[in-house]
Amino acid sequence: MDNEAKKIEMMDKMKQRKKEGKIVRRIVSMVTLVVLLIVLIVGVSGYFYVKSALKPIDPESTKEIAVEIPMGSGISAISSILEEKEIIKDARIFKYYTKFKNESSFQAGNYSMTQAMTFDEIIESLKTGKVYREPIFALTIPEGLTLEQIAKRVEKKTEYTAKQFMDKIVDPQFIQNMMATYPDLITEEVLDGNIRYALEGYLYPATYPFYEENPTLEEIISTMISQTNDILVEYKPMLEEKEMSVHELLTFASLLEEEATAKTDRETIASVFYNRLEINMPLQTDPTVLYALGSHKDRVLYEDLEVDNPYNTYVNQGLPPGPIANAGKISIEAALSPTNTEYLYFLADSEGNNHFAKTYDEHLVNVEKYIK
Incomplete structure:
Protein backbone atom coordinates (compact mmCIF):
# COMPACT_ATOMS: atom_id res chain seq x y z
CA MET A 1 0.00 0.00 0.00
CA ASP A 2 2.87 2.37 0.75
CA ASN A 3 4.29 1.92 -2.74
CA GLU A 4 0.87 2.35 -4.29
CA ALA A 5 0.30 5.54 -2.30
CA LYS A 6 3.63 6.93 -3.40
CA LYS A 7 2.81 6.21 -7.01
CA ILE A 8 -0.51 7.96 -6.68
CA GLU A 9 1.18 10.91 -4.97
CA MET A 10 3.80 11.12 -7.74
CA MET A 11 1.08 10.99 -10.40
CA ASP A 12 -0.79 13.81 -8.68
CA LYS A 13 2.38 15.92 -8.53
CA MET A 14 3.10 15.30 -12.23
CA LYS A 15 -0.46 16.30 -13.10
CA GLN A 16 -0.08 19.41 -10.96
CA ARG A 17 3.21 20.35 -12.68
CA LYS A 18 1.65 19.89 -16.11
CA LYS A 19 -1.24 22.05 -15.07
CA GLU A 20 1.12 24.73 -13.73
CA GLY A 21 3.25 24.47 -16.89
CA LYS A 22 0.20 25.10 -19.05
CA ILE A 23 -0.69 28.12 -16.95
CA VAL A 24 2.85 29.51 -17.16
CA ARG A 25 2.96 28.97 -20.92
CA ARG A 26 -0.41 30.62 -21.28
CA ILE A 27 0.78 33.61 -19.22
CA VAL A 28 4.02 33.87 -21.22
CA SER A 29 2.06 33.71 -24.48
CA MET A 30 -0.32 36.41 -23.29
CA VAL A 31 2.52 38.66 -22.12
CA THR A 32 4.36 38.14 -25.41
CA LEU A 33 1.22 38.94 -27.34
CA VAL A 34 0.61 42.07 -25.30
CA VAL A 35 4.22 43.22 -25.80
CA LEU A 36 3.97 42.61 -29.54
CA LEU A 37 0.71 44.51 -29.67
CA ILE A 38 2.24 47.42 -27.77
CA VAL A 39 5.26 47.48 -30.10
CA LEU A 40 2.95 47.31 -33.11
CA ILE A 41 0.71 50.07 -31.78
CA VAL A 42 3.71 52.30 -30.94
CA GLY A 43 5.27 51.61 -34.34
CA VAL A 44 2.07 52.31 -36.24
CA SER A 45 1.32 55.37 -34.14
CA GLY A 46 4.87 56.64 -34.64
CA TYR A 47 4.65 56.06 -38.38
CA PHE A 48 1.37 57.97 -38.71
CA TYR A 49 2.66 60.74 -36.42
CA VAL A 50 5.80 61.23 -38.50
CA LYS A 51 3.74 61.03 -41.70
CA SER A 52 1.37 63.71 -40.47
CA ALA A 53 4.25 65.88 -39.20
CA LEU A 54 5.81 65.85 -42.66
CA LYS A 55 2.66 67.38 -44.15
CA PRO A 56 1.55 71.03 -43.95
CA ILE A 57 -0.40 71.82 -40.80
CA ASP A 58 -3.24 73.34 -42.83
CA PRO A 59 -2.98 72.92 -46.64
CA GLU A 60 -5.86 75.37 -47.15
CA SER A 61 -4.47 78.16 -44.96
CA THR A 62 -3.68 81.51 -46.55
CA LYS A 63 -2.98 83.43 -43.36
CA GLU A 64 0.52 84.88 -43.32
CA ILE A 65 2.57 84.43 -40.14
CA ALA A 66 5.61 86.59 -39.39
CA VAL A 67 8.66 84.49 -38.53
CA GLU A 68 11.93 86.02 -37.38
CA ILE A 69 15.11 83.98 -37.68
CA PRO A 70 17.80 85.72 -35.58
CA MET A 71 21.45 86.00 -36.58
CA GLY A 72 23.51 82.92 -35.79
CA SER A 73 20.53 80.58 -35.55
CA GLY A 74 21.39 76.93 -36.20
CA ILE A 75 18.97 74.34 -37.52
CA SER A 76 17.86 73.36 -33.99
CA ALA A 77 16.95 76.94 -33.11
CA ILE A 78 15.24 77.49 -36.48
CA SER A 79 13.18 74.30 -36.06
CA SER A 80 12.06 75.37 -32.59
CA ILE A 81 11.03 78.82 -33.87
CA LEU A 82 8.98 77.26 -36.69
CA GLU A 83 7.22 74.97 -34.22
CA GLU A 84 6.51 77.84 -31.81
CA LYS A 85 4.99 79.82 -34.70
CA GLU A 86 2.95 76.72 -35.66
CA ILE A 87 4.43 76.62 -39.15
CA ILE A 88 5.42 72.98 -38.55
CA LYS A 89 4.08 70.32 -36.21
CA ASP A 90 7.33 68.94 -34.76
CA ALA A 91 10.73 70.67 -34.59
CA ARG A 92 12.67 67.40 -34.28
CA ILE A 93 11.17 65.94 -37.43
CA PHE A 94 11.89 69.11 -39.41
CA LYS A 95 15.48 69.10 -38.14
CA TYR A 96 16.01 65.43 -39.08
CA TYR A 97 14.37 66.05 -42.46
CA THR A 98 16.81 68.88 -43.29
CA LYS A 99 19.75 66.73 -42.23
CA PHE A 100 18.49 63.79 -44.32
CA LYS A 101 18.21 66.13 -47.32
CA ASN A 102 21.65 67.64 -46.54
CA GLU A 103 20.16 71.12 -46.44
CA SER A 104 21.99 74.01 -44.77
CA SER A 105 23.08 77.61 -45.35
CA PHE A 106 19.80 79.03 -44.02
CA GLN A 107 19.61 82.82 -43.87
CA ALA A 108 18.57 84.98 -40.98
CA GLY A 109 15.79 87.50 -41.48
CA ASN A 110 12.08 88.18 -41.20
CA TYR A 111 9.90 85.80 -43.20
CA SER A 112 6.23 85.62 -44.11
CA MET A 113 5.05 82.00 -43.97
CA THR A 114 1.79 80.06 -43.90
CA GLN A 115 0.66 76.75 -42.43
CA ALA A 116 0.10 75.52 -45.99
CA MET A 117 3.83 75.44 -46.75
CA THR A 118 5.54 72.08 -47.26
CA PHE A 119 8.92 71.28 -45.70
CA ASP A 120 10.61 71.75 -49.07
CA GLU A 121 8.96 75.14 -49.55
CA ILE A 122 10.04 76.25 -46.07
CA ILE A 123 13.61 75.08 -46.73
CA GLU A 124 13.74 76.86 -50.08
CA SER A 125 12.49 80.05 -48.49
CA LEU A 126 15.09 79.88 -45.72
CA LYS A 127 17.89 79.14 -48.20
CA THR A 128 17.04 81.86 -50.70
CA GLY A 129 16.25 84.43 -48.04
CA LYS A 130 12.89 85.39 -49.48
CA VAL A 131 12.03 87.98 -46.89
CA TYR A 132 9.66 90.89 -46.77
CA ARG A 133 12.40 93.06 -45.26
CA GLU A 134 15.55 93.67 -47.25
CA PRO A 135 18.91 93.37 -45.45
CA ILE A 136 20.56 96.67 -44.59
CA GLU A 234 26.55 66.53 -42.10
CA TYR A 235 30.17 65.35 -42.17
CA LYS A 236 30.26 64.04 -38.59
CA PRO A 237 29.91 60.33 -39.63
CA MET A 238 32.79 60.71 -42.12
CA LEU A 239 34.96 62.37 -39.48
CA GLU A 240 34.31 59.53 -37.06
CA GLU A 241 35.07 56.97 -39.76
CA LYS A 242 38.40 58.64 -40.56
CA GLU A 243 39.12 59.17 -36.84
CA MET A 244 39.74 62.81 -37.65
CA SER A 245 38.94 65.77 -35.41
CA VAL A 246 37.13 68.86 -36.65
CA HIS A 247 40.29 70.89 -36.04
CA GLU A 248 42.35 68.51 -38.17
CA LEU A 249 39.73 68.63 -40.93
CA LEU A 250 39.63 72.43 -41.02
CA THR A 251 43.43 72.55 -40.97
CA PHE A 252 43.72 70.07 -43.84
CA ALA A 253 40.96 71.80 -45.82
CA SER A 254 42.67 75.18 -45.40
CA LEU A 255 45.81 73.80 -47.08
CA LEU A 256 43.73 72.65 -50.05
CA GLU A 257 41.97 76.02 -50.19
CA GLU A 258 45.26 77.91 -50.32
CA GLU A 259 46.86 75.52 -52.84
CA ALA A 260 43.81 75.66 -55.09
CA THR A 261 43.62 77.45 -58.40
CA ALA A 262 40.55 77.93 -60.58
CA LYS A 263 41.17 74.63 -62.37
CA THR A 264 42.69 72.61 -59.58
CA ASP A 265 41.82 69.06 -58.63
CA ARG A 266 41.54 69.34 -54.86
CA GLU A 267 40.77 65.65 -54.31
CA THR A 268 44.04 64.68 -56.01
CA ILE A 269 46.03 67.31 -54.11
CA ALA A 270 44.46 65.90 -50.95
CA SER A 271 45.73 62.44 -51.94
CA VAL A 272 49.27 63.84 -52.28
CA PHE A 273 49.10 65.26 -48.75
CA TYR A 274 47.69 62.03 -47.30
CA ASN A 275 50.35 59.97 -49.08
CA ARG A 276 53.07 62.19 -47.64
CA LEU A 277 51.61 62.02 -44.13
CA GLU A 278 51.50 58.23 -44.36
CA ILE A 279 55.27 57.98 -44.97
CA ASN A 280 56.19 60.84 -42.59
CA MET A 281 57.26 63.05 -45.48
CA PRO A 282 56.96 66.81 -44.90
CA LEU A 283 53.97 68.33 -46.70
CA GLN A 284 56.17 71.14 -48.06
CA THR A 285 53.31 73.39 -49.11
CA ASP A 286 54.22 77.03 -49.81
CA PRO A 287 51.05 78.60 -48.32
CA THR A 288 52.13 77.43 -44.85
CA VAL A 289 55.43 79.26 -45.33
CA LEU A 290 53.61 82.45 -46.29
CA TYR A 291 51.36 82.09 -43.24
CA ALA A 292 54.44 81.55 -41.08
CA LEU A 293 56.01 84.71 -42.54
CA GLY A 294 52.79 86.64 -41.97
CA SER A 295 52.93 88.35 -45.35
CA HIS A 296 51.92 87.69 -48.94
CA LYS A 297 54.60 87.13 -51.56
CA ASP A 298 54.21 86.30 -55.23
CA ARG A 299 57.16 83.93 -55.04
CA VAL A 300 58.49 81.93 -52.09
CA LEU A 301 62.29 82.09 -51.91
CA TYR A 302 64.56 79.23 -50.77
CA GLU A 303 65.53 81.22 -47.69
CA ASP A 304 61.84 81.50 -46.77
CA LEU A 305 61.55 77.72 -46.65
CA GLU A 306 63.88 77.64 -43.66
CA VAL A 307 61.87 79.99 -41.45
CA ASP A 308 61.67 78.63 -37.90
CA ASN A 309 57.91 78.55 -37.31
CA PRO A 310 55.43 75.80 -36.29
CA TYR A 311 53.37 76.50 -39.42
CA ASN A 312 56.28 75.90 -41.83
CA THR A 313 55.61 72.45 -43.32
CA TYR A 314 59.04 72.40 -44.98
CA VAL A 315 60.81 72.07 -41.62
CA ASN A 316 58.00 70.41 -39.61
CA GLN A 317 56.35 67.09 -40.37
CA GLY A 318 52.59 66.61 -40.30
CA LEU A 319 49.84 69.19 -40.42
CA PRO A 320 50.48 72.71 -39.14
CA PRO A 321 49.10 73.42 -35.64
CA GLY A 322 45.90 74.95 -37.05
CA PRO A 323 44.14 76.24 -40.18
CA ILE A 324 45.95 78.86 -42.28
CA ALA A 325 42.73 80.20 -43.83
CA ASN A 326 38.98 79.72 -43.82
CA ALA A 327 38.07 76.92 -46.23
CA GLY A 328 34.88 76.42 -48.23
CA LYS A 329 32.75 73.33 -48.68
CA ILE A 330 34.60 72.05 -51.77
CA SER A 331 37.90 71.90 -49.90
CA ILE A 332 36.26 70.34 -46.83
CA GLU A 333 34.75 67.59 -48.97
CA ALA A 334 38.05 67.02 -50.80
CA ALA A 335 39.83 66.60 -47.45
CA LEU A 336 37.32 63.92 -46.49
CA SER A 337 37.15 62.17 -49.87
CA PRO A 338 40.58 62.27 -51.54
CA THR A 339 41.31 60.50 -54.80
CA ASN A 340 43.14 57.18 -54.41
CA THR A 341 46.57 57.78 -55.98
CA GLU A 342 50.26 57.10 -55.44
CA TYR A 343 51.28 60.69 -56.17
CA LEU A 344 53.78 62.40 -53.87
CA TYR A 345 54.37 65.59 -55.86
CA PHE A 346 52.41 68.19 -57.80
CA LEU A 347 52.85 71.61 -59.32
CA ALA A 348 50.64 74.13 -61.10
CA ASP A 349 51.63 75.68 -64.41
CA SER A 350 51.08 79.30 -65.41
CA GLU A 351 47.52 78.52 -66.56
CA GLY A 352 46.52 76.88 -63.28
CA ASN A 353 46.67 73.29 -64.53
CA ASN A 354 48.07 70.76 -62.06
CA HIS A 355 50.67 68.15 -62.93
CA PHE A 356 51.23 65.22 -60.59
CA ALA A 357 54.14 62.83 -60.15
CA LYS A 358 54.83 59.63 -58.21
CA THR A 359 58.61 60.14 -57.92
CA TYR A 360 60.93 63.09 -57.47
CA ASP A 361 62.54 62.43 -60.85
CA GLU A 362 59.11 62.62 -62.52
CA HIS A 363 58.46 65.82 -60.61
CA LEU A 364 61.72 67.36 -61.89
CA VAL A 365 60.64 66.55 -65.43
CA ASN A 366 57.35 68.41 -64.79
CA VAL A 367 59.27 71.35 -63.33
CA GLU A 368 61.48 71.51 -66.42
CA LYS A 369 58.50 71.19 -68.73
CA TYR A 370 55.93 73.48 -67.09
CA ILE A 371 57.83 75.94 -64.86
CA LYS A 372 61.20 76.76 -66.39
Whole structure:
Protein backbone atom coordinates (compact mmCIF):
# COMPACT_ATOMS: atom_id res chain seq x y z
CA MET A 1 0.00 0.00 0.00
CA ASP A 2 2.87 2.37 0.75
CA ASN A 3 4.29 1.92 -2.74
CA GLU A 4 0.87 2.35 -4.29
CA ALA A 5 0.30 5.54 -2.30
CA LYS A 6 3.63 6.93 -3.40
CA LYS A 7 2.81 6.21 -7.01
CA ILE A 8 -0.51 7.96 -6.68
CA GLU A 9 1.18 10.91 -4.97
CA MET A 10 3.80 11.12 -7.74
CA MET A 11 1.08 10.99 -10.40
CA ASP A 12 -0.79 13.81 -8.68
CA LYS A 13 2.38 15.92 -8.53
CA MET A 14 3.10 15.30 -12.23
CA LYS A 15 -0.46 16.30 -13.10
CA GLN A 16 -0.08 19.41 -10.96
CA ARG A 17 3.21 20.35 -12.68
CA LYS A 18 1.65 19.89 -16.11
CA LYS A 19 -1.24 22.05 -15.07
CA GLU A 20 1.12 24.73 -13.73
CA GLY A 21 3.25 24.47 -16.89
CA LYS A 22 0.20 25.10 -19.05
CA ILE A 23 -0.69 28.12 -16.95
CA VAL A 24 2.85 29.51 -17.16
CA ARG A 25 2.96 28.97 -20.92
CA ARG A 26 -0.41 30.62 -21.28
CA ILE A 27 0.78 33.61 -19.22
CA VAL A 28 4.02 33.87 -21.22
CA SER A 29 2.06 33.71 -24.48
CA MET A 30 -0.32 36.41 -23.29
CA VAL A 31 2.52 38.66 -22.12
CA THR A 32 4.36 38.14 -25.41
CA LEU A 33 1.22 38.94 -27.34
CA VAL A 34 0.61 42.07 -25.30
CA VAL A 35 4.22 43.22 -25.80
CA LEU A 36 3.97 42.61 -29.54
CA LEU A 37 0.71 44.51 -29.67
CA ILE A 38 2.24 47.42 -27.77
CA VAL A 39 5.26 47.48 -30.10
CA LEU A 40 2.95 47.31 -33.11
CA ILE A 41 0.71 50.07 -31.78
CA VAL A 42 3.71 52.30 -30.94
CA GLY A 43 5.27 51.61 -34.34
CA VAL A 44 2.07 52.31 -36.24
CA SER A 45 1.32 55.37 -34.14
CA GLY A 46 4.87 56.64 -34.64
CA TYR A 47 4.65 56.06 -38.38
CA PHE A 48 1.37 57.97 -38.71
CA TYR A 49 2.66 60.74 -36.42
CA VAL A 50 5.80 61.23 -38.50
CA LYS A 51 3.74 61.03 -41.70
CA SER A 52 1.37 63.71 -40.47
CA ALA A 53 4.25 65.88 -39.20
CA LEU A 54 5.81 65.85 -42.66
CA LYS A 55 2.66 67.38 -44.15
CA PRO A 56 1.55 71.03 -43.95
CA ILE A 57 -0.40 71.82 -40.80
CA ASP A 58 -3.24 73.34 -42.83
CA PRO A 59 -2.98 72.92 -46.64
CA GLU A 60 -5.86 75.37 -47.15
CA SER A 61 -4.47 78.16 -44.96
CA THR A 62 -3.68 81.51 -46.55
CA LYS A 63 -2.98 83.43 -43.36
CA GLU A 64 0.52 84.88 -43.32
CA ILE A 65 2.57 84.43 -40.14
CA ALA A 66 5.61 86.59 -39.39
CA VAL A 67 8.66 84.49 -38.53
CA GLU A 68 11.93 86.02 -37.38
CA ILE A 69 15.11 83.98 -37.68
CA PRO A 70 17.80 85.72 -35.58
CA MET A 71 21.45 86.00 -36.58
CA GLY A 72 23.51 82.92 -35.79
CA SER A 73 20.53 80.58 -35.55
CA GLY A 74 21.39 76.93 -36.20
CA ILE A 75 18.97 74.34 -37.52
CA SER A 76 17.86 73.36 -33.99
CA ALA A 77 16.95 76.94 -33.11
CA ILE A 78 15.24 77.49 -36.48
CA SER A 79 13.18 74.30 -36.06
CA SER A 80 12.06 75.37 -32.59
CA ILE A 81 11.03 78.82 -33.87
CA LEU A 82 8.98 77.26 -36.69
CA GLU A 83 7.22 74.97 -34.22
CA GLU A 84 6.51 77.84 -31.81
CA LYS A 85 4.99 79.82 -34.70
CA GLU A 86 2.95 76.72 -35.66
CA ILE A 87 4.43 76.62 -39.15
CA ILE A 88 5.42 72.98 -38.55
CA LYS A 89 4.08 70.32 -36.21
CA ASP A 90 7.33 68.94 -34.76
CA ALA A 91 10.73 70.67 -34.59
CA ARG A 92 12.67 67.40 -34.28
CA ILE A 93 11.17 65.94 -37.43
CA PHE A 94 11.89 69.11 -39.41
CA LYS A 95 15.48 69.10 -38.14
CA TYR A 96 16.01 65.43 -39.08
CA TYR A 97 14.37 66.05 -42.46
CA THR A 98 16.81 68.88 -43.29
CA LYS A 99 19.75 66.73 -42.23
CA PHE A 100 18.49 63.79 -44.32
CA LYS A 101 18.21 66.13 -47.32
CA ASN A 102 21.65 67.64 -46.54
CA GLU A 103 20.16 71.12 -46.44
CA SER A 104 21.99 74.01 -44.77
CA SER A 105 23.08 77.61 -45.35
CA PHE A 106 19.80 79.03 -44.02
CA GLN A 107 19.61 82.82 -43.87
CA ALA A 108 18.57 84.98 -40.98
CA GLY A 109 15.79 87.50 -41.48
CA ASN A 110 12.08 88.18 -41.20
CA TYR A 111 9.90 85.80 -43.20
CA SER A 112 6.23 85.62 -44.11
CA MET A 113 5.05 82.00 -43.97
CA THR A 114 1.79 80.06 -43.90
CA GLN A 115 0.66 76.75 -42.43
CA ALA A 116 0.10 75.52 -45.99
CA MET A 117 3.83 75.44 -46.75
CA THR A 118 5.54 72.08 -47.26
CA PHE A 119 8.92 71.28 -45.70
CA ASP A 120 10.61 71.75 -49.07
CA GLU A 121 8.96 75.14 -49.55
CA ILE A 122 10.04 76.25 -46.07
CA ILE A 123 13.61 75.08 -46.73
CA GLU A 124 13.74 76.86 -50.08
CA SER A 125 12.49 80.05 -48.49
CA LEU A 126 15.09 79.88 -45.72
CA LYS A 127 17.89 79.14 -48.20
CA THR A 128 17.04 81.86 -50.70
CA GLY A 129 16.25 84.43 -48.04
CA LYS A 130 12.89 85.39 -49.48
CA VAL A 131 12.03 87.98 -46.89
CA TYR A 132 9.66 90.89 -46.77
CA ARG A 133 12.40 93.06 -45.26
CA GLU A 134 15.55 93.67 -47.25
CA PRO A 135 18.91 93.37 -45.45
CA ILE A 136 20.56 96.67 -44.59
CA PHE A 137 23.89 95.35 -45.82
CA ALA A 138 25.56 92.09 -46.81
CA LEU A 139 29.04 90.95 -45.88
CA THR A 140 30.72 88.64 -48.40
CA ILE A 141 33.62 86.48 -47.22
CA PRO A 142 35.29 84.60 -50.10
CA GLU A 143 36.97 81.23 -49.61
CA GLY A 144 40.60 81.24 -48.57
CA LEU A 145 40.72 84.45 -46.52
CA THR A 146 42.61 84.63 -43.24
CA LEU A 147 41.16 86.31 -40.15
CA GLU A 148 43.28 89.40 -40.82
CA GLN A 149 41.86 89.63 -44.34
CA ILE A 150 38.32 89.13 -43.04
CA ALA A 151 38.94 91.92 -40.54
CA LYS A 152 39.64 94.33 -43.41
CA ARG A 153 36.39 93.36 -45.14
CA VAL A 154 34.46 93.91 -41.92
CA GLU A 155 36.11 97.33 -41.61
CA LYS A 156 34.88 98.31 -45.09
CA LYS A 157 31.29 97.20 -44.44
CA THR A 158 30.74 98.23 -40.82
CA GLU A 159 31.64 100.90 -38.30
CA TYR A 160 34.26 98.62 -36.74
CA THR A 161 37.96 98.84 -37.49
CA ALA A 162 40.07 95.84 -38.46
CA LYS A 163 41.87 96.19 -35.14
CA GLN A 164 38.61 96.03 -33.19
CA PHE A 165 37.68 92.89 -35.09
CA MET A 166 41.04 91.25 -34.33
CA ASP A 167 40.88 92.33 -30.68
CA LYS A 168 37.52 90.60 -30.38
CA ILE A 169 38.58 87.45 -32.25
CA VAL A 170 41.56 86.90 -29.91
CA ASP A 171 39.74 87.88 -26.71
CA PRO A 172 40.09 84.87 -24.35
CA GLN A 173 36.61 85.34 -22.91
CA PHE A 174 35.02 85.50 -26.36
CA ILE A 175 36.88 82.36 -27.41
CA GLN A 176 35.66 80.56 -24.29
CA ASN A 177 32.10 81.70 -25.02
CA MET A 178 32.32 80.31 -28.55
CA MET A 179 33.74 77.04 -27.22
CA ALA A 180 30.81 76.77 -24.81
CA THR A 181 28.27 77.63 -27.53
CA TYR A 182 29.73 75.23 -30.11
CA PRO A 183 31.40 72.46 -28.08
CA ASP A 184 31.36 69.95 -30.96
CA LEU A 185 33.04 72.44 -33.27
CA ILE A 186 35.55 74.40 -31.19
CA THR A 187 37.53 72.18 -28.82
CA GLU A 188 40.58 72.48 -26.59
CA GLU A 189 42.74 71.93 -29.70
CA VAL A 190 42.39 75.61 -30.60
CA LEU A 191 44.19 76.56 -27.38
CA ASP A 192 47.48 74.98 -28.51
CA GLY A 193 50.27 77.44 -27.74
CA ASN A 194 51.65 77.14 -31.29
CA ILE A 195 48.42 78.40 -32.87
CA ARG A 196 48.51 82.01 -34.04
CA TYR A 197 44.76 82.66 -33.86
CA ALA A 198 42.48 80.21 -32.05
CA LEU A 199 39.51 80.85 -34.36
CA GLU A 200 41.43 80.89 -37.64
CA GLY A 201 39.59 78.59 -40.05
CA TYR A 202 36.34 78.61 -38.07
CA LEU A 203 34.59 81.50 -39.89
CA TYR A 204 32.77 80.02 -42.85
CA PRO A 205 33.17 81.84 -46.19
CA ALA A 206 29.76 82.96 -47.45
CA THR A 207 27.58 86.02 -48.01
CA TYR A 208 25.89 87.13 -44.80
CA PRO A 209 22.88 89.49 -44.87
CA PHE A 210 22.46 91.73 -41.83
CA TYR A 211 19.14 93.33 -40.91
CA GLU A 212 20.44 95.67 -38.24
CA GLU A 213 22.39 98.80 -39.06
CA ASN A 214 24.99 98.17 -36.39
CA PRO A 215 25.18 94.50 -35.37
CA THR A 216 27.71 93.80 -32.64
CA LEU A 217 31.06 92.22 -33.45
CA GLU A 218 29.92 89.22 -31.42
CA GLU A 219 26.91 88.82 -33.72
CA ILE A 220 28.98 89.16 -36.88
CA ILE A 221 31.61 86.64 -35.83
CA SER A 222 29.24 84.16 -34.18
CA THR A 223 27.08 84.15 -37.31
CA MET A 224 30.06 82.95 -39.36
CA ILE A 225 31.03 80.37 -36.74
CA SER A 226 27.43 79.14 -36.54
CA GLN A 227 27.48 78.59 -40.29
CA THR A 228 30.65 76.49 -40.00
CA ASN A 229 28.96 74.46 -37.28
CA ASP A 230 25.87 73.85 -39.45
CA ILE A 231 27.98 72.88 -42.47
CA LEU A 232 30.10 70.36 -40.56
CA VAL A 233 27.16 68.56 -38.94
CA GLU A 234 26.55 66.53 -42.10
CA TYR A 235 30.17 65.35 -42.17
CA LYS A 236 30.26 64.04 -38.59
CA PRO A 237 29.91 60.33 -39.63
CA MET A 238 32.79 60.71 -42.12
CA LEU A 239 34.96 62.37 -39.48
CA GLU A 240 34.31 59.53 -37.06
CA GLU A 241 35.07 56.97 -39.76
CA LYS A 242 38.40 58.64 -40.56
CA GLU A 243 39.12 59.17 -36.84
CA MET A 244 39.74 62.81 -37.65
CA SER A 245 38.94 65.77 -35.41
CA VAL A 246 37.13 68.86 -36.65
CA HIS A 247 40.29 70.89 -36.04
CA GLU A 248 42.35 68.51 -38.17
CA LEU A 249 39.73 68.63 -40.93
CA LEU A 250 39.63 72.43 -41.02
CA THR A 251 43.43 72.55 -40.97
CA PHE A 252 43.72 70.07 -43.84
CA ALA A 253 40.96 71.80 -45.82
CA SER A 254 42.67 75.18 -45.40
CA LEU A 255 45.81 73.80 -47.08
CA LEU A 256 43.73 72.65 -50.05
CA GLU A 257 41.97 76.02 -50.19
CA GLU A 258 45.26 77.91 -50.32
CA GLU A 259 46.86 75.52 -52.84
CA ALA A 260 43.81 75.66 -55.09
CA THR A 261 43.62 77.45 -58.40
CA ALA A 262 40.55 77.93 -60.58
CA LYS A 263 41.17 74.63 -62.37
CA THR A 264 42.69 72.61 -59.58
CA ASP A 265 41.82 69.06 -58.63
CA ARG A 266 41.54 69.34 -54.86
CA GLU A 267 40.77 65.65 -54.31
CA THR A 268 44.04 64.68 -56.01
CA ILE A 269 46.03 67.31 -54.11
CA ALA A 270 44.46 65.90 -50.95
CA SER A 271 45.73 62.44 -51.94
CA VAL A 272 49.27 63.84 -52.28
CA PHE A 273 49.10 65.26 -48.75
CA TYR A 274 47.69 62.03 -47.30
CA ASN A 275 50.35 59.97 -49.08
CA ARG A 276 53.07 62.19 -47.64
CA LEU A 277 51.61 62.02 -44.13
CA GLU A 278 51.50 58.23 -44.36
CA ILE A 279 55.27 57.98 -44.97
CA ASN A 280 56.19 60.84 -42.59
CA MET A 281 57.26 63.05 -45.48
CA PRO A 282 56.96 66.81 -44.90
CA LEU A 283 53.97 68.33 -46.70
CA GLN A 284 56.17 71.14 -48.06
CA THR A 285 53.31 73.39 -49.11
CA ASP A 286 54.22 77.03 -49.81
CA PRO A 287 51.05 78.60 -48.32
CA THR A 288 52.13 77.43 -44.85
CA VAL A 289 55.43 79.26 -45.33
CA LEU A 290 53.61 82.45 -46.29
CA TYR A 291 51.36 82.09 -43.24
CA ALA A 292 54.44 81.55 -41.08
CA LEU A 293 56.01 84.71 -42.54
CA GLY A 294 52.79 86.64 -41.97
CA SER A 295 52.93 88.35 -45.35
CA HIS A 296 51.92 87.69 -48.94
CA LYS A 297 54.60 87.13 -51.56
CA ASP A 298 54.21 86.30 -55.23
CA ARG A 299 57.16 83.93 -55.04
CA VAL A 300 58.49 81.93 -52.09
CA LEU A 301 62.29 82.09 -51.91
CA TYR A 302 64.56 79.23 -50.77
CA GLU A 303 65.53 81.22 -47.69
CA ASP A 304 61.84 81.50 -46.77
CA LEU A 305 61.55 77.72 -46.65
CA GLU A 306 63.88 77.64 -43.66
CA VAL A 307 61.87 79.99 -41.45
CA ASP A 308 61.67 78.63 -37.90
CA ASN A 309 57.91 78.55 -37.31
CA PRO A 310 55.43 75.80 -36.29
CA TYR A 311 53.37 76.50 -39.42
CA ASN A 312 56.28 75.90 -41.83
CA THR A 313 55.61 72.45 -43.32
CA TYR A 314 59.04 72.40 -44.98
CA VAL A 315 60.81 72.07 -41.62
CA ASN A 316 58.00 70.41 -39.61
CA GLN A 317 56.35 67.09 -40.37
CA GLY A 318 52.59 66.61 -40.30
CA LEU A 319 49.84 69.19 -40.42
CA PRO A 320 50.48 72.71 -39.14
CA PRO A 321 49.10 73.42 -35.64
CA GLY A 322 45.90 74.95 -37.05
CA PRO A 323 44.14 76.24 -40.18
CA ILE A 324 45.95 78.86 -42.28
CA ALA A 325 42.73 80.20 -43.83
CA ASN A 326 38.98 79.72 -43.82
CA ALA A 327 38.07 76.92 -46.23
CA GLY A 328 34.88 76.42 -48.23
CA LYS A 329 32.75 73.33 -48.68
CA ILE A 330 34.60 72.05 -51.77
CA SER A 331 37.90 71.90 -49.90
CA ILE A 332 36.26 70.34 -46.83
CA GLU A 333 34.75 67.59 -48.97
CA ALA A 334 38.05 67.02 -50.80
CA ALA A 335 39.83 66.60 -47.45
CA LEU A 336 37.32 63.92 -46.49
CA SER A 337 37.15 62.17 -49.87
CA PRO A 338 40.58 62.27 -51.54
CA THR A 339 41.31 60.50 -54.80
CA ASN A 340 43.14 57.18 -54.41
CA THR A 341 46.57 57.78 -55.98
CA GLU A 342 50.26 57.10 -55.44
CA TYR A 343 51.28 60.69 -56.17
CA LEU A 344 53.78 62.40 -53.87
CA TYR A 345 54.37 65.59 -55.86
CA PHE A 346 52.41 68.19 -57.80
CA LEU A 347 52.85 71.61 -59.32
CA ALA A 348 50.64 74.13 -61.10
CA ASP A 349 51.63 75.68 -64.41
CA SER A 350 51.08 79.30 -65.41
CA GLU A 351 47.52 78.52 -66.56
CA GLY A 352 46.52 76.88 -63.28
CA ASN A 353 46.67 73.29 -64.53
CA ASN A 354 48.07 70.76 -62.06
CA HIS A 355 50.67 68.15 -62.93
CA PHE A 356 51.23 65.22 -60.59
CA ALA A 357 54.14 62.83 -60.15
CA LYS A 358 54.83 59.63 -58.21
CA THR A 359 58.61 60.14 -57.92
CA TYR A 360 60.93 63.09 -57.47
CA ASP A 361 62.54 62.43 -60.85
CA GLU A 362 59.11 62.62 -62.52
CA HIS A 363 58.46 65.82 -60.61
CA LEU A 364 61.72 67.36 -61.89
CA VAL A 365 60.64 66.55 -65.43
CA ASN A 366 57.35 68.41 -64.79
CA VAL A 367 59.27 71.35 -63.33
CA GLU A 368 61.48 71.51 -66.42
CA LYS A 369 58.50 71.19 -68.73
CA TYR A 370 55.93 73.48 -67.09
CA ILE A 371 57.83 75.94 -64.86
CA LYS A 372 61.20 76.76 -66.39
